[in-house]
Amino acid sequence: MRVLGLMSGTSADGVDAVLAEFSGLTSRPRWSLIHSAFCSYPSDLRKRMLAVAQGEATPAAAFLELAEAITDHQAKAAEACDPDRSASLVGCHGQTIWHRPPDCDTRGQSRRGSSWQMLQGPLLAQILQRPVVYDFRAADLALGGQGAPLVPMADAALIGRIEGWRALLNLGGIANITLIPPSRGPDRKKPVLGWDCGPANSLIDLAMTVFSDGKERCDKNGAMAALGQVMDEPLTSWLREPYFLKRAPKSTGRELFGRKDLERRLSELQPACPEDQMATLTALTAAVVAQDLQHLSDLDLPLPVEMVVAGGGRRNRTLMRELQARCHGLRVRPSDELGLPCETREAMVFALLAWWHHRNHPGNAPSITGSQRSCVLGVRAEPA
Structure with missing residues (x-):
């Protein structure tokens, strides 16, 4: 079955689209990547999305127009990836505007989680004239x-197991990690694990916008960070913050690691030069991942044998060097070496999650999200 997968992450730089084919066993499918495309968001649309995602007060009419614009751009990416309309199903994550994990309120009472992935699913189905599976987080x-991360079970199905524990790290706006049990030995029966480690590109990209006066969206290849020196004292202090010390299951987004958080961190790095500040923010991404891996011993788990890296942050050479230096004893390799291009991994995941929805197969796991049980993810919209 051919499925289109559409994904726009926390970085909000555009829509990744993949056209994939799935067959065979539902839990361990045979898959092939047929085509991929990327459609960047227009500058004005991206500014409006980021403003809303930072909590800026917005009229209801503007929310409606933004949802329509996002939906239209998802359709544009789908058409670019599959101009012949060969896919019979579409899986679309939508654009995350706000994510609120389960927590306790000020009185200590538990509060359910909630998350908003902006998309007009029925409209997208009508534009594409194909069924669309969307709103993947709601059931969990x-x-x-x-409600996140939702990629680990799909990761395990797509890249498979090796003789030791395998990690898959995604470096999008947020860094999330998947731990896949080995194919043999006593740990083979342990569940797949996964969680959001903390910021990946979110703070780096925002900082680059500040330092370039809005001319640059990202630190291309980590060039600016490579010119600076990591400031160890603030970095060590940051690693003691509550989210970084919290045990999984845990998830996060721009509501925690957004513009206000960047402003606070940059103030703490003054009067250092911009290059040193960028180097320290880049090191933070690698350091929170390394710290999470070091804490695996608390779960009576060994370090993974290797860490496969995907996402846009894979192209940041300085970040990759920091990961290799801080994640001692791990082989760090790009997902491209496994036939899964680093930029397309999450779109591929949502193509698979849509196929799983079609086959009535669960896409989440209590060991990852803390849900009461596994369930089928997503809502299906048919063309009118």
């Missing part, structure tokens, strides 16, 4: 889960 949240 309704069962008391974090």
